[in-house]
Amino acid sequence: MSTDAIEIKEKVKEYIRQATFVENDKIKDESLIFKEGYFDSMGFVVLITYLEENFGIKTSDSDLIEENFESINAITDFIIRKNSN
Numbered sequence: 001m002s003t004d005a006i007e008i009k010e011k012v013k014e015y016i017r018q019a020t021f022v023e024n025d026k027i028k029d030e031s032l033i034f035k036e037g038y039f040d041s042m043g044f045v046v047l048i049t050y051l052e053e054n055f056g057i058k059t060s061d062s063d064l065i066e067e068n069f070e071s072i073n074a075i076t077d078f079i080i081r082k083n084s085n
Helices: 003-020 041-055 072-084
Strands: none
Touching: 003 041, 003 072, 041 072
């Protein structure tokens, strides 16, 4: 995994910890953040805003699928794909 990917993952993980007030050891890279109840639809909107502002990406309607945002790993991969375009 590249340094950029590690940095992105840590930033996303820290944001989720702060936004959800969940203990550090509860959220893993593969935790299903919506299915496990950490985020709801309003949290999703705020997450998208955070990602766009902090990683310089722009999400389109076609990006808004569960596979892109279901876990920290998925979000990290999504950001890397968006930045490589």
